[in-house]
Amino acid sequence: MKVEKVEIATKLKKLKGFVKAEKETVSGILYKDGMLIASDGEVIAKAALECQPAMDETFVIPIAAVNFIDKLPQGTAEITADKSTVKIKCGKAKGTFATVSDFEGFDDESKWTAVFSDENGEIFERIKEVIHCSSKDANGSNVTVKGVYFDTLGEKASIVACDGFRAAVSHCKCLSEAKPILALAATLQKIMSLHNGEPTEVFTSGNKAMFKFGDYEIITKQLSGTFLDYKKIFTAEPGKAVFNISRSGALDILNRAEACISGAKVPVMLTASEDKTVTFSVLSATTEFNESIEIDGVITDTIEIAFNPKYLIDCVKAFPKEQIKMTLYGPTRFAMFSAGELQQIILPVRTRRNK
Template identity: 25%
Template sequence: MKFIIKQSSLLEGLYRLGGVVGEKQNFPILNCVLVKTEKDKLKFISTSLEITIITYLESSIEEEGIVAIPFKRFVSIVRELPKEEVIVEAYKDNLHIKSEKIEFRINCINPEEFPEVEENIEESLIKLSISDLLEMIKMTSFCVGREELSYVFSGILFEIFESKINLVATDGKRLSFIQRPLPSTQPPINNKIKFILPIKSVYEVQKIIKDKEEVFIFVKGNDIGFDVKDTILITKTIEGEFPDYSQYIPQPTQDILTLKRSEFLSSLKRAQILSIPEYQGVKLNIQKTQMSISKSTPQLGELKEVINVSYTGTPLEISFNPNYLIDVLKNIDDEDVKFEIYGSDKPAVLRKDDFIYLVLPIKM
């Protein structure tokens, strides 16, 4: 195999692959990227067995072939080369990398050891808006369960039906739901598509769709693919049944707490300074026109401050983990924020443009 390629193009392509390489330390071949010549393009494949990324790069192919290259060493070399043409040539178990007066030789692994991965794309592709998908991931990913509560909580639920797409995430203490329409050029989906995407896969999807124009998804058994023209990500889904989240979302109430997002966010960040695992809660004393925010931690100290609010319900005290409020407030842009309050032992709900965030109070 021999090809010539611009250093910047090669490095950009390698960066797309890096997130899934090297996770299986007991399998050296999975620390490699498989490179194939395919007509006038190079095909790069990396896999962790759970996630596979395939990307294509334009190149001048002088000799066809296939090679498995240790990824980290290869990307480290390419990163330090001049921004000029790079000549890469594979000979037996060696890879020669040349650029101007620089020449590297590194050992490779037999490409036949590389596992077979799913590369076929289903014909029934579903078009998604990249801006909508990025926003939906941003508004749900912070709710994904990081603790060993339930495996199905360690990803984001995707639901695609008719002309809409829903994303839902929960860790059992809070829940985030967002809905957006499918692009107008996408025909309605008559058979509901539903799957849970692992959070690791979600982060890799974010990386490959950023700065792209359009993305298509395809479903093949337990595999989900995201296709952005020159790069394809194929991932295993999480097996299991996501709970019926709709039963936990209460009907709207007239008891509305309205406040300034930036002011409340700053107050919560100050309260968070005094948080430790044993004392996480922040107490909110909600009155008609004011709300006091207090935090007390025996080992550290205490805080109390008052902000102006508008509240249409009966005054009450309610406590939350400040992190759960900070996470949602820092991801929305509106300055005026409305929380629906159902009682001191009931969840608070924020609704905004087909986005719903529900957070449970804590006992103090």
């Protein structure tokens, strides 16, 4: 096989993240039929390679060789393989590596059904907006909190994540069928590193889902279980306080509040007053902080509500728009944040002041 060094090095580097870390010394990335294929046993990632293939070439590029290719000079690389070695040459640089016979994957010879297609390439932008609400270390039987849920119907897809303390839903236009998907958030995080705004197609086959865009195809197993009925919690119920906050202004205040906490498990108290001011405050054994802003909105009752500061910062950061609508229903009920296609809710922290 002959291929430009920059072409193969770029794609090998991206696919390397899909190889099981603890087996890097004995595993590699498969080359077959003009495709590079990586797998960790749970996910298969494929990249089309622009190259001059030899007839019926199939071999595994060891991880050590992947690192070597990345360091090659620019130019055309020639890669050949036999039963015992993989040989790589580019200019005057030559490397020979022992072959790897073990390639861990799962059967992907499936009949795929198209679920939705996103011609504008925005599906992963919507995933980025909600993925922080998935759980990264959930224990127990409810594995759905580790996932991102795709609810597709007609010309719109809803993308949802929920970890039991917060939830987010965003929407994008697409051509779709009424077939939901529940994919592991950690896998989607890896897929996002490959995506560069290209139109995306999503397919399913049994318990597997395939994301296809640009030169890449990613096949992953879906999570099993019943996902949260998100339509019930994202309510249109009127709140007792409805007002707009500035994304950048709120983040500045929250970062100052977090600096006062210094890693302690202390909530941030938000007080929405009838005089149209919102005060952020922190009170710990060693620190006191408060800062107020004037807001545009309607506050019928003064409400004090406490939040996990990390959840609040994650929530505000996720919005691409500067103006965020905030709705409060009471000191012990969730707060809702919305702007554009994105809506988020956060459950409050119980304190002596808001019980």
